[in-house]
Amino acid sequence: MLEIKCPYCGKRSQNEFSYGGDATVKRPTLGEEISTEDWDNFVYFRDNPRGKHTELWHHVSGCRQWFKASRDTATHEIFDTCKMNEAFNE
């Protein structure tokens, strides 16, 4: 079981958290002309990297806050976590 450091609550067990996907995906800007392909890319298509990955996690059974985590998808090592409006220390 993973131990994940919530930026608000500290180290907690993985089963208090929910995975929220790639944290680097940007929503197309509202009010601009957006092609169907751009919407497809935003809604459906994700990279599937092996190695370091910046992702969103939700402390759903804790403080209910979203935060960012830098994790190795191969080893599951978590390098750092931070609040949504902050940057990683690494």
Add this chain to the structure above:
Amino acid sequence: MARELDLNMPVIENISPLHFDHKLGFYGDYENKDDILKLTEVKELSIFQIAKFKKSSVDINQIIFNNLKLPTKSLTVTSDNIARILWLGPDTWLIVSRDKKLIEDIHNIFNENDFAVTDISQSRAVIEISGSKSKDVLKKGSPLNFNNDMFKPNNCANTTYNGINIIIDFISEKPDCFNLFALRSFGGSFYHSITDSCLEYGYEAI
């Protein structure tokens, strides 16, 4: 044809969330033991969830509720004999009290432009567990770290117990005493989960 409303019908009595589950008595391996667990349902609490709006510019440190400050440090509780204020998350708190008169104070202090105030008194089942083995009971179902004095009196945490979302409020120690809050609809399941874990130590339902 629609039936007319009978205004003389009897008022339905308030039934506590664990009314059908919490039966008084001694259970489990309690014989020849001095120090068994004590379990009780905490009824008639006033429970209010307070959430500060993101747009609000109120300084939380300036707010005093019933002589208590709102805790700003994670996992902490401020308390006195009347109320306990639990930190639930950033800008989110739970006020728990037996004093029904606090409602007016809450609405006076937490104005509707800055705070969302929700009365959840009827939507939580609350169990108080006390005894020297109560931490061991909680360890059986919760992933929270209770070792090395990481979780002390006047700490609280949102966590899970056998998959049920709960709030643990550490009231006091020697003997350890906790208040456990679960959603009312999960109350029965949570109660049986806790009592199953208590059996090997023996417990008295009071």
